[in-house]
Amino acid sequence: MEFNKRRSLIALAIAGLVGLSGAASAQSKLACKPGETYVMNVMVSAHPYWVPVFQGFKQAAEALGCKAVFSGTPDYDIAKQIASFEQDLVKKPAGVLLHPMQADPFINPINAAIDSGIAVTTFAADSPKSKRTAYVTSDNLAEAKFAAEEIVKKVGDSSQYAVLENPGQSNHDLRVTALIAYMDKNYPKMKLVGRQATNQDSNAAYQAVTTMLQANPKLAALWIPEAGSAEGAVAAVKEAGKKIIIIHADVTPATLSEIKAGNIHMALNPNQGVQGFLGFMNTFLAAHQDLIDPFNDYKVSRFNPMQFPSMDNGFAVITKDNADSFDLAKYMKGRS
Amino acid sequence: MSIQVTSPVSRAFKARETGLIVIIATIFVVMSFASEYFMTAENLLSMVKSFSVEAIVVIGMTILLISGGIDLSVGSVTALAMVIAGSLFLAGLDPWLSSLIAIMACSGIGAVMGLMVTGIGLHHFIVSLGVMVIARGLCMLGTGGRPLGLFTLPLEFKWIGTGSIGPIPVVIVIFVVFVLVFDFLLRQTTAFRKVVYTGSNQKAAAYSGVRTQKVIFLTTMLTSTLCGIAGVIYMARFGSAQPTFGIGMELNVIAAAVIGGASLSGGSGTILGAILGSLLLAVVSSSLTLLNVSVYWQDIIRGSILLTAVTFDHLLMKRRG
Known part of the structure; x- marks a missing residue:
């Protein structure tokens, strides 16, 4: 059973339209350059929640010819997550989809990443005072x-x-x-x-x-x-x-x-898969901000025009009747 | 009777620090070929920055281990320092004064622990275990379990956690100063040599005139004080005070000290060695991340390094009789 379907579809449609409009004007930009890498960084990395999210992230990356990397810390430790995030930045990825364990401690690291040209978006937990360009979550x-x-x-x-x-x-x-x-x-x-x-x-x-x-x-x-x-x-x-x-x-x-x-x-x-997919799209778009030339002041005010302040990935209701569709082991069979 | 004379060169080869330096240097050489990002200034700074504040706690733990004690409460006390300083700041107090009060409160906690060990005769392990739980409880009580947002901390205060002097982050400068000062104190001053005597053989030290109870009391208090200082720097760095901060920190800190040569039975260890232990763990962690090795390997490798160091230490002790 799907809820918030309408809003999710709107979000998807926006992502799709942005892609299509870019495709019309500069088709080559809709794909990654060789080696262009996107990282998904989380805390408590062994948690099964991330698995379908990363699948959505990876599937979107593969569709655009990009490389997807899963990263983060196995611990529930803010210092370790920030260290892992900063370590990711050293490898100069095109963008990072981040699940910040806490909002404020990530403000400076996110801003530093964006100032150095690395796109950062958040999912499932936010750092709203940072310069992150998008946030995907369920309502x-x-x-x-x-x-x-x-x-x-x-x-x-x-x-x-x-x-x-x-x-x-x-x-x-x-x-x-x-x-x-x-x-x-x-x-x-x-x-x-x-x-x-x-x-x-x-x-x-x-x-x-x-x-x-x-x-x-x-x-x-x-x-x-x-x-x-x-x-x-x-x-x-x-x-x-x-x-x-x-x-x-x-x-x-x-x-x-x-x-x-x-x-x-x-x-x-x-909807974890959608969350990962939208998360990737947001990060990709932030890293390819020249895909569109929107009607606003982004040129003079010098901000990334690919802003999606809050995007709803919707949620599913799991009951005895539909539980089989949410079996992670079955879903992951044949996937890596 | 034969007298063994050892030259400084031979002593250097036998020192734990030399072994660690060789291992770290080897990883550096291998990694500089394996990853183009490893030997960049950005990565090196990021690596050192990742453990530089925790290293202040490592210094305290090393000195305490040398004296024969141990402190499991370091993570909780560090978090408590953040919570106290953060709460006082939010209540309207100057952040520097709030920090000073927080550090003093941590010293007070250390003093209470020291008194329980020296006055009542309880073991460090159990006293610090109790304090670990109490301090964490106080963090939760003081914050309602939620992080305190301190984004409004003045920039000059945040500078100690996020600023730079030239290209070098301030946290690294603070860390280096602490290392140099405490390494010098431990190697060169009589007061700190008493810590080694106490840890080597408490009775013998007492017969030689060392006030061993005072030494244990002061080293316990010093460790908590350093936790307080680390907590304040963390607060400035993160712009928040988190009641759950530092869970499991004691394990990292003890691991770094032991890998660096501090003995769990007291009497040996150096600040330089402990810092090299921290550096080794950070270098391994960074290397695995850069090579895109699964994050789970990091714990396995870290644990293996610790076991190797402890085994090495044990065999060395046995050989020395």
């Missing part, structure tokens, strides 16, 4: 609203719910705060009985939910802004033998199995 507010409505549909509008959170990561924060605000405004009888920071750690989530269930026997629903914590939460719910509606964002192979088994109600998953 976290729409996800939160969808989750809230689904919870109310399943447990009624006067039940207890709880949230797990990962403070500090902007998209995760937004998913949590938006859902709480939406509930408060539209369903004031819905009672928030637990709010625990589990920071994507399945063990911390297991412990938190175990305690929540002890303290709130009438707990009916859980909203979790990422998949790592959902793995621990579902284990705690199963052990307690409770029937709790669990909805989480993103998906991992483990949570997918739990969705198939009916232990997790659903996952709201950003």
